[in-house]
Amino acid sequence: MVESTLVTDQQLAEEVMEGILPYTGKSIRIGITGVPGVGKSTFIERFGKMLIDQGHKLAVLAVDPSSPASGGSILGDKTRMEVLSSDKRAYIRPSPAGTTLGGVSARTREAMLLCEASGYDVILIETVGVGQSETAVKGMTDFFLLLMLAGAGDELQGIKKGIIEMCDALVINKADGENLEAAKRARREYANALHLFASKENGWYPQVKICSGLSGQGLDDIWQMIQGFMEKMKLNGFFEINRSTQRSNWMHEHIQYLLENRFYSDQKIKRELNLILEKVKSGEVSPIKKAKELVASFLK
């Protein structure tokens, strides 16, 4: 219903979202990113299984602003997570359809709150490493985890600096079999490289871990790290600071969405846009000037 585009559904959805508000916010929200091929699904499958076996209720969501050219969405194929998708203690939700990243992440955030209100206490939000999607997921989670491969050449120069600055932990996956030694080497290298970055305002130093989503090796260690992080942040107050900032950002994002929505659904604006669009496209008139005139006429 939250994802529905029917006005009647939307109104009902709003009331629901209002009603559940007091019952939200009690989960651990974990963001997970990494380039395709890094083994996100296997990691989440195994990590999630460990959590539900420990008695947690787990929700797995996804933010996937598919590139216009490629389309396609992660988690689309639940069979990629056979164990979790067939387990009642886990809820898996593919990335909602949406033309804008803003729309997709808004839907995901609402799904997250609904999961919390229905008792899920660990939420994993997966994103494929494309552009701003990490920022969106970082903006709705408590802990941000970057999955990587050893020797896949993700030298730090190759990773977007912005993503390194975002992540609370850098986890080298597929640390098994012949790959184990390479993974250990990579851990040392990354650990050294990360020291070049200042510690975060919240006093946390990004950790470097190795694990195997396949064998499960190291997953408990990662879970302990995350719990340690939550403890520390709740003690030093940065857990609440982060959540507060996220709430106000959420409001500002929705304001932006609403302003554009009202603008483009305005009948007068629709007519005026039709009249000038061709002239703008041909370069006859300045896009900037026309934007000004349209906004002025909308706000008049």
Added chain:
Amino acid sequence: MVESTLVTDQQLAEEVMEGILPYTGKSIRIGITGVPGVGKSTFIERFGKMLIDQGHKLAVLAVDPSSPASGGSILGDKTRMEVLSSDKRAYIRPSPAGTTLGGVSARTREAMLLCEASGYDVILIETVGVGQSETAVKGMTDFFLLLMLAGAGDELQGIKKGIIEMCDALVINKADGENLEAAKRARREYANALHLFASKENGWYPQVKICSGLSGQGLDDIWQMIQGFMEKMKLNGFFEINRSTQRSNWMHEHIQYLLENRFYSDQKIKRELNLILEKVKSGEVSPIKKAKELVASFLK
């Protein structure tokens, strides 16, 4: 003046931008991206020198939405391009300051138009590969070039799929000395990998080239490729289609900017925001609901 925040400057700047409109659009607009360390400055320095020696007037601009944590801007240090920065036939403009990518790219686009109006016929727009900046540069250029290194492990899985889909050419830099053979191998691998992607709507197949920004090897080949691209696109009409789309996108981006600008500078909204912000942050009230109320009150 275009970058000035003074209202009087802005009004004058608008008139200037209006006035130069008929004299813009006649350059070849080339976007260049690549991770730090790939040798963008050296490439641009040498490539640019070649162009001005052929009688072109060259402008080098940059889009660098520095991550909040890191700050810093590319092209900030002109000495990275000694030859060009000391040559009257070249104009180098560092990335304009700005808090939002939208603001930064708007300024860059205006700088581009000003350069065209003053007779620069080749514009290079550099961006460091962070998040959406490629999309912004792609959105204001005719040809998009991705610089890479051989054996730096930028296997295609490591490159964001979205960026591959964007680029018209993938150029392996530093193809010199001991690196030459590795570069040739990489060219073959990338060429094969690129065939997995469908050809673009405009009928262009992304090319893979090798070059040395240091020795200049292969730069003429790249320039010929770009000229061939321009010819082909002008023949099949996609040059104009692309420019038209860019113009209308530009208008829509500016509409978004103006709507938010008017909203947040509204005195009543400022007061109301102050009253509710703390409640939103504490989670007492729904960010979504408050956003709705604020926008409603703004549009009333």
